[in-house]
Each structure stands twice: as C-alpha cells, then as structure tokens.
Amino acid sequence: MNEKVRQIQQEYQKVRELSNYSIFDIESSLKDLAEKGFVWILKDLKEICEAEEILIEHYLNKFRSYQIYDNLEVNPYLQSSIETAAKPPSQSSLDFAPVQKEKQTKKQQHLEVRDVKRFIGYKKARELEKKVIELCQNFPSYEVDHIVNQIERSARSIKDSIEMGEQVYVGERFNQYSIAIGSAKETSAWLQMSLGQKYITQVQFDELDNLTTQVVRILTKNLSNIKEKEGKGMDLPNPFTPNVKNFGAYNNALLLVEKIYEITRKPEFWKEKNLVRKMRKRATSSVANIAEAHQLYISKKFRFFNDSMKALDGLDSLLETSLIKGIISEKELKEIVELRISIRNVLSTKMANISGEKAS
Incomplete structure (x- = not known):
C-alpha cells in the first residue's frame, strides 16, 4: 500500500475515534474528502461500518471526476495533509469540520490487544457458527437461497465482528461489539422463524438460542467494564440492550411470517414461485431487521x-398483486394487512422516539 494512502487512512481513523463513530458527525468529513479527490482511499479500510460504506460509495459516485489516483507522492495537497496529521483535526488541511471542540480535546483511549482466539466470547461465537452450519444441512432445499444463507451469514458476522473488535481503539471495539450483538439477535430471530416452520426442533432452538444469549452477555459485560474504566471521559453508548423477545412489534412480525408461509403453501400459489419467494423474503426480513435494531x-x-x-411496504405491494391475480381472498388480505399495520405503527413510534434521542 502507498505510504501516503496509509497515513490518510490513519488520520481518518483518528477522526472517527474522536467523533465516537457517529455517522452523523463524520458524514461531512467523507464529503470533504470526496470533493478534494481522496474518498477512494477509504474503500480499502476493513474497519468501516455498513453506513460508512454506503456514504463512501455515494460520494465516490457523486464526485468521481474529482478523484486523484496518480502521482500521490508529489501531490502538494496530499503531502501537506500528511504533514499535519498529528495536529488536532481542526488544524489539519483535511479539515474534518464536524468534530466538536470538546471531542477534539478528549484523551485518546486505547486498549490492550489480546489474542481473540483465547477470548471466551469469540469461542462461543465460533461454536455457534459451527452448530448453525451443521443444523442447516437438514433444511429444505428451497430455503438454501433464503433462510439458510441468512442464518449462516448472521452467525458468521458475530464471530467476524468480535475479531475485528480486538484492537487498540475503545470506540471501534464498541462499534464492532455492537454489530456482533445485533448479529446475535438477528441469528436468534432466524432460529425462531426456523422453529416456527418446523425446520428445527424446540430442543435445537433452545440450545442455539441460549448460545447466542451467552455471547451477548459476554460482550455486554466486557463493554460495561471498558466503559467504566478505559472509556472514562468518552461519550460511549450504554452497552445494555433490551430483550427483543419482549418487543411487541417483533412478536407480531413473527406471526406475520407464520401467516405468509401458511398462505403461500396453498395450491393457488404453486405456480407463483417467484411471488412466493419475494413474499417470504419481505416478511422474514422485517423480523430480522427488528431484531438487529436492538x-x-x-x-x-x-x-x-x-x-x-x-x-x-414491499410485502404490501406483493399482497396487492396476489389479490389482483385472484390467488388470495379479501378476508386473508385484511387479516395480514391489519397485522402489518400494527407492526408499522409500533415501529413508526419507536423511530420517532429515536429521532428525539438524537436531537437531544
């Protein structure tokens, strides 16, 4: 890797740390880099979250003609940026404007990097992934491209995120552990949907669901200790997450999945494989995203x-198509729509509250 590129990446990582990885704080920094021709440099960073990937791709496309790929060694703007990398962000020629003054003055917090393979949370996550893969070998073939792929992906993400969290920056460990916690909750949701369709037994569900709960507890305990000790003075989030199984919209979304699977198994849908696939995907995606939001x-x-x-919303459109084709009755549609609306109302309220939290 070009040394100049490496140093720009390191400078950006410092800004992320100071902003506590708030995507709202660093968005204008990404835009600034794009306008000056260097946002492409961040595409190789392995530590960036999905939201950053989306923003980087957006600004790269928007300012693609601005990007400078050649002669980096002699580029005067890039050289001056590197020379000032050790200065506070406000003094850097990259001019990462969104970082607030009080965050700039906070002491950079670091953690001791440990061997992740000796970490009990990682061991549990690896065990979970292995058992999920073994379990999925007995799923119906028509679920390979849907539930099987999704549950294996989410289980793998837990382990991968824990591994990425084993580094020196406190904020990044919080960020990666948060992703791992969300993936664990999503994995549990896919397991619960699999149980509902009788792809797995209650005993199998209980064993793996308990394993995901153990991973979440271990990560939460670690983050709680870090927040109280190494993270003092940093604006870190509360490491404790609510139990998604106590969330009404989640349980109603599970009922919605049951109804969609029940209806799409009827003879009227046998010739509508593509429609069936999309309807099931939308319904299960709703459950998985609610779980991962925790x-x-x-x-x-x-x-x-x-x-x-x-x-x-996508499911609603597919249901209307089914009604137009005459493969679903008005009564069946009404029952599903009422359930969908109830879920949507709860999520709307929750999102309004979250927006209030951000504003405050």
Whole structure:
C-alpha cells in the first residue's frame, strides 16, 4: 500500500475515534474528502461500518471526476495533509469540520490487544457458527437461497465482528461489539422463524438460542467494564440492550411470517414461485431487521427499523398483486394487512422516539 494512502487512512481513523463513530458527525468529513479527490482511499479500510460504506460509495459516485489516483507522492495537497496529521483535526488541511471542540480535546483511549482466539466470547461465537452450519444441512432445499444463507451469514458476522473488535481503539471495539450483538439477535430471530416452520426442533432452538444469549452477555459485560474504566471521559453508548423477545412489534412480525408461509403453501400459489419467494423474503426480513435494531448505537437502531418498514411496504405491494391475480381472498388480505399495520405503527413510534434521542 502507498505510504501516503496509509497515513490518510490513519488520520481518518483518528477522526472517527474522536467523533465516537457517529455517522452523523463524520458524514461531512467523507464529503470533504470526496470533493478534494481522496474518498477512494477509504474503500480499502476493513474497519468501516455498513453506513460508512454506503456514504463512501455515494460520494465516490457523486464526485468521481474529482478523484486523484496518480502521482500521490508529489501531490502538494496530499503531502501537506500528511504533514499535519498529528495536529488536532481542526488544524489539519483535511479539515474534518464536524468534530466538536470538546471531542477534539478528549484523551485518546486505547486498549490492550489480546489474542481473540483465547477470548471466551469469540469461542462461543465460533461454536455457534459451527452448530448453525451443521443444523442447516437438514433444511429444505428451497430455503438454501433464503433462510439458510441468512442464518449462516448472521452467525458468521458475530464471530467476524468480535475479531475485528480486538484492537487498540475503545470506540471501534464498541462499534464492532455492537454489530456482533445485533448479529446475535438477528441469528436468534432466524432460529425462531426456523422453529416456527418446523425446520428445527424446540430442543435445537433452545440450545442455539441460549448460545447466542451467552455471547451477548459476554460482550455486554466486557463493554460495561471498558466503559467504566478505559472509556472514562468518552461519550460511549450504554452497552445494555433490551430483550427483543419482549418487543411487541417483533412478536407480531413473527406471526406475520407464520401467516405468509401458511398462505403461500396453498395450491393457488404453486405456480407463483417467484411471488412466493419475494413474499417470504419481505416478511422474514422485517423480523430480522427488528431484531438487529436492538443494539447500541442510535443511528444503527434507526436504520434497521427503517429497513423493516421498507420490507413491510414491499410485502404490501406483493399482497396487492396476489389479490389482483385472484390467488388470495379479501378476508386473508385484511387479516395480514391489519397485522402489518400494527407492526408499522409500533415501529413508526419507536423511530420517532429515536429521532428525539438524537436531537437531544
């Protein structure tokens, strides 16, 4: 890797740390880099979250003609940026404007990097992934491209995020552990939907669901200790997340999945494989996103609730298509729509509250 590129990436990581990884704080920094021709440099960073990936891609596309790829060694703007990398962000020629003064003056907090393979949370996550993969070998073939892929992906994400969290920056560990916690809750949701369709037994569900709960507890305990000790003086989120199984919209979304699977198994749908696939995907996606929204950062909570809303809207459109084709009755449609609306109303209220939290 070009040394100049590496140093720009390191400078950006410092800004992320100072802003406590708030996507709202660093968005204008990404835009600033794009306008000056260097946002492409961040695409190789492995530590960036999904929201950052989306923003980087957005600004890269918007300012693609601005990007400078050649002669980095002699580029005067880039050189001056690197020379001032050690200065506070407000003095850097990259001019990362959104970082507030009080955050700039906070002491950079660091953690001791440990061998992740010796961390009990990582061991539990690896065990969970192995058992999920073994379990999925007995799923119906028509679920390979849907539930199987999704549950294996979410289980793998827990382990991968824990591994990425084992680094020196406190804020990044919080960020990666938050992703791992969300993935654990999503994995539990896919397990619960699999149980509802009788793809797994109650005993199998209880064993793996208990394993995901153990991972969440271990990560939460670690984050709580870090917040009280190494993270003092930093604006870190509360590491404790609510139990999604006590959330009414989540349980109603599970009922919605049951109804969609029940209806799409009827003979009227046998010739509508593509419609069946899409309807099931939208319904299950709503559940998975509600579950994954139960994590640490406000911006992530909002985004996952919003994705659940989009899935519900997509399902509504597919239901109307089914009605037009005459493969679903008005009565069946009414029951599902009422359930969908009840979920949507709860999510709307929750998102309004989250927006209030951000504003305050």
